[in-house]
Amino acid sequence: MEGTKGFSVKRAAFAATIGNMLEFYDFITYSFFAIQIGHTFFPSQSEYGSLMLSLATFGAGFITRPVGGIVLGIYSDRVGRRPAMMLSFALMGGAILAISLTPSYKAIGLAAPIIVIIARMTQGFALGGEVGPTTAYLIEIAPPERRALMVSWQPTSQEIAATAGALVGVILSKTMAPEALEAYGWRLAFLIGAVCLPFGLWMRRTLPETIPQNESGAERETSNHLVLARRHIRVIVLALMILASGTIATYVTQYMTTYAQNTLHVPSPLAFAVSLVSNGLQIAGALLGGWLADLLGRKPVMVWPQLIALLLTYPIFVWIVHAPGALSLLFGFGVLSLIGSLPFTAFYATFTEALPQNIRGGVFATVYAVAIASFGGTAQLVVTWLLHVSGDPLAPSWYLLVAAVVGLIAMSLMPETAPAKVRRT
Known part of the structure; x- marks a missing residue:
């Protein structure tokens, strides 16, 4: 472990990931309520137009992710993981409050969507610099034989956030009138997440630092990131492909609430339950993937589940479309979510282990943010557009299939970085 002597590793991991979880809860909650937010801030003559404007604003949060990844990621390498995580969390908190408290378009006119767009872009900047430092931190506090399991709390915390958002959606849709x-x-x-912000800030203040403090900032200049990154260009390109694949899968999954309501016309409680169940199973899949990656190595856990998910995607969507109901949506999509979540914990560990510590936070954050900005911010817009122009409810499966193939090819080419496997070779 680097820099955590005398401090509980479990407590440090919890403090890092609880902040990550709270940030992603508020970021993802937007997608669950895209329809309602569209009506509030983006009134339009058509339901399709209002939804597309709302989703475009959701996508605006991805534009600033690469900037946040570069700025906060390099900041974490030069100054420390803890200050970078504190800064991203504080920025997210301000953006959350802005979105939840901004009056509607009817009340203040054009100022309402402008405020919401700025808040979304601030959230994007914060999250762009969140994942890299947090993932690097988890690797740095973990014993070598448990790195993948420790890093599994990075995607797990995101899925816990998504599950919490879906649970809140189920409860609100069941207890409140549609109006x-x-x-x-x-x-x-949104305000439920905002209430948790002080706790997250307090927890992150207790984190020990893992970046050696005897090195001056000048020894970790920004230019060194580019020079060192070029030496790892093959892994970086493969990581970008895998993250693109995973990002598309993640945000299409989050879109299932809207898809179930708008396209399959199922009741709102069932639509939210789909996200609740699938995200809950992805939590189990992320943790299981980390445990297996430490036991069996990184590559087998990346490649084989990804192949199975690829083969199951289209048949499950056919079942869902032709027999939309609780069984097909909850069981079918749940199985796909569980299997599809296994490879990405192993990938997180592989990519982080393949990078030296002095560029780990910046490179991971930048590559992650570029993939998210390019494919996460457009995923729901692309799916909505495909559904609109094709009229085929199977359209989401087309996008998922292409993404899965790209991810499978890149995973098969990634190096094996599990300490036990590397020592044997």
């Missing part, structure tokens, strides 16, 4: 949910119910979902 109340649209008027202020979605704001309550």
Whole structure:
């Protein structure tokens, strides 16, 4: 472990990931209430137009992710993981409060969507610099034989956030009238996350630092990141492909609430339950993937589950479309979510281990943010557009299949970095 002597590793991991979880809860909650937010801030003559404007604003949060990844990622390498994580968390907190408290378009006119767009871009900047430092931190505090399991709390915390958002959506949709949910119910979902912000800030202040403090900032200049990154260009390109694949899968999964309501016309409680169940199973899959990656190595856990997910995607979507109901949506999509989540914990460990510590936070954050900005910010827009122009409810599966193939090819070419496997070779 680097820099955590005398400090509980479990407590440090919890403090890092609880902040990550709270940030992703508020970021992801937007996608669950895209319809209601569209009506509040982006009134339009058509339901499709309002939804597309709302999703475009959701995508605006991805534009600033690469900037946040570069700025906060390099900041974490030069100054420390803890200050970078504290800064990203504080920025997220301000953006959350802005979105949840901004009056509607009817109340203040054009100022409402402008404020929301700026807040989304601030969230994107914060999250762009969140994942790299947090993932690097988890690797740096973990014993070598448990690195993948420790890093599994990075995607797990994101899925816990998504599950919490879906659970809040289920509860609100069951207890509130549709008019109340649209008027202020979605704001309550954001404010629940805002209430947790002081706790997250306090927890992160207790984290020990893992970056050696005897090195001056001048010894970790920004230019060194570019020079060292070029030596790892093959792994970086493969990582970008894998993250693109995983990002598309993640945000199409988050879109299932809207898809189930708008395209399959199922009741709102069932639509939210789909996200709740699938995200809950992805939590189990992320942790299981980390445990297996430490036991069996990184590559087998990346390649084989990804191949199975690829083969199951289209048949499961056919079942869901032709027999939309609780069984097909909850079981079918749940199975796909569980299997599809296994490879990415192993990937997180592989990519982080393949990078030297002095560029780890910046490179991971930048590559992650570029992939998210390019494919996460457009995923739901692309799916909505495909559904609109094709009229085929199977359209989401087309996008998922292409993404899965790209991810499988890149995973098969990634190096094996598990300490036990590397020592044997």
